[in-house]
Amino acid sequence: MQEKKQQRHARPATYGKGQVRIDAILDAAAEVLINQGYKKMTLRQIALRAGITVGNLTYYYPSKETLLKDLLEKILSGYLEEMARIVKASGHIPEDRFVAVIEYLIDDLNRQRTTRFFPELWALSNHDEHAAELMEDMYVAERRAICDLIQAINPNLELQQAKHLALFVSCSIEGMTMFVGAGKQQESALQSMKKMACESFLLLIRQTSQA
Amino acid sequence: MQEKKQQRHARPATYGKGQVRIDAILDAAAEVLINQGYKKMTLRQIALRAGITVGNLTYYYPSKETLLKDLLEKILSGYLEEMARIVKASGHIPEDRFVAVIEYLIDDLNRQRTTRFFPELWALSNHDEHAAELMEDMYVAERRAICDLIQAINPNLELQQAKHLALFVSCSIEGMTMFVGAGKQQESALQSMKKMACESFLLLIRQTSQA
């Protein structure tokens, strides 16, 4: 997912210049989406921030739908890549790696980008089939990574149990998006959450019996 | 909170026929919001579902903003009332009452109304000050209720600790909104979540030391 460069639809952006433009467009779109919400993410606003005209914008993205698709793919793949990096870079001991992932995910809530983007994505996926699919893909991948760590920590677990544990862990953390992080609670709350999360998840993983 | 009838913005009737109309309008608005998303929650659609004209709709709600405010207040107070009812109706033993609340909240995710409404609310509150306040009010109340139960379960806890535990519990459950419930995972997942949630939360509450 991460290597194949943003592959646009059909023709435009075959040169480097076009790729630069497309990146600028998606960056602008992300800014607008995060700062003003999806409702105000209009082609005019995106073009304005990208420093181009609406006509030129539609040259790269003939419809808003395709733009949104690329935007979501880009943002979501960014999160997945980062998580994969964390998993790899955190030593041999499964517990340590699990904790690293949890702490990464929770620390990420300090970025307004994260706390603003995901609720938009969830709302979008309520009524946009495409957004729903992309979102599902990402969370499936995330849960698989977490599930692997869980099985490494407690090899006695059945797959189904491990999957449910991963789902529980993922939900618990995603749910913090709206409540902790910059401007929502004191910094201490986020630290508290990290501690509680790691402890209670590990306990839960170890205690769950294989029956 | 529950008895004081939807208090509209000044002018139109608060009793009798006017109140009936207002309820019809808010019901219609809720339907549209849940079924089609905020973007499509237009005055036209609301009026259509409410069986009145747009002109008449603006007689009751001179702006969409005021309508949204009332709508959110109505829906959110509904959830709070229900939770208060659960807390009261669940016996004397704190653990039982806690479990009852957790199970109510998770079971509620089987209603599409719930899984669709909240992401819209969260996205809305990203950029709408008013929505953010109403949402905050509701979650503060919810966490207070949960905090009380936690303190009843483990009286040794400091207030701050109990508050953080309540926040953690609330986050964990809210996070399930996008992933469990009707049409998202098998029914077994939801049951699994309930079990894990209750067990791990109680464990966490009991184990947390007062230091």
Next chain:
Amino acid sequence: MQEKKQQRHARPATYGKGQVRIDAILDAAAEVLINQGYKKMTLRQIALRAGITVGNLTYYYPSKETLLKDLLEKILSGYLEEMARIVKASGHIPEDRFVAVIEYLIDDLNRQRTTRFFPELWALSNHDEHAAELMEDMYVAERRAICDLIQAINPNLELQQAKHLALFVSCSIEGMTMFVGAGKQQESALQSMKKMACESFLLLIRQTSQA
């Protein structure tokens, strides 16, 4: 067709005022269509000529398609009504009535409205199913009227023969649209066409044998 007043789609124009507006809109649309062609018949142009805003125009006609439908219906029914009037008002002798119809149709080519409108209609009906249907309806009615007169002139004709004769007559006259009339040929040409048409059609009708 002529009595049931232009019946709009669903709601708008229930009062006299709305009907007046609709007439103004259709008149404006007809003007633009005739003076500038279908390509330039934009909602903005129509609204401008009608002296209203685009927003108000779309209040009456939620889509250009519905506007076009009403416009074509109005114009075409006008032609049919006029022809029916001519048929009735032209005495008892079949030949005289036939001649009256032919002369009416050809004289009508002196109106720029006519010579400009019909080619637009024909082009439209090439690729617009709806326009094609409306056009077909009108010409079917026209040919039926002509066919009746032909059978009155020569009662020996079989129906199929009379129908083909009516088709031939209709084609011959419609074909003049692009070539005779104001600004296309001298006035004398139009008179000549009338004479030739009447003579040769009557000859053809009388000579066609019933075999």
Next chain:
Amino acid sequence: MQEKKQQRHARPATYGKGQVRIDAILDAAAEVLINQGYKKMTLRQIALRAGITVGNLTYYYPSKETLLKDLLEKILSGYLEEMARIVKASGHIPEDRFVAVIEYLIDDLNRQRTTRFFPELWALSNHDEHAAELMEDMYVAERRAICDLIQAINPNLELQQAKHLALFVSCSIEGMTMFVGAGKQQESALQSMKKMACESFLLLIRQTSQA
């Protein structure tokens, strides 16, 4: 007319590869015009069908206007050439040659290209001076050819009379465009039209007195 290759607007190549490209462009344009109508005959569509880019298309035709001019010239000259061929190839007897022309023109209505193209042309010429001129040129030539045949059939006719007869004949046939031919009436109707047209035209030509 047929040999002098499409003479483009000054600059680009008139021989070799350039000519091939131009032919491909005009063929593509004709296809689009006939299959989708003038409104959808956009540079994008033409370039797409011609297998080139819009940028390259505008190299050959710096404006849509010039492309349209060439397109109309090419199509119209094709019809004239064909008619000239028919006139020549149909023996010595004037009546036979006249009939051959009439039958050719009517049989041509079986081609969708014909029945779709001409209404577009007529509508175009309503508001496009240039299209009007080209169209006029073609019909003047057609009527001259028909007029010559008419005078050969009835040498007693005055020129003006013969011209009016030719106009009448031409109109009669052009008028069939919208009503007979593939997909409009049964095949029998077209045969009927041919018979009626030949008979009644010849009758009219012979009977018209020289006074």
Next chain:
DNA sequence: AATGAATGAGCGTTCATTCAT
């Protein structure tokens, strides 16, 4: 209370055209 009418801004999209490379 309720309606129909009207506005003006903004939406996503299409298009002919221009231009540097």
Next chain:
DNA sequence: TATGAATGAACGCTCATTCAT
């Protein structure tokens, strides 16, 4: 010759809001 990139105007349409009746 040929391309990709860019523009600016216009398109059909939607929307929240205003208002006379």
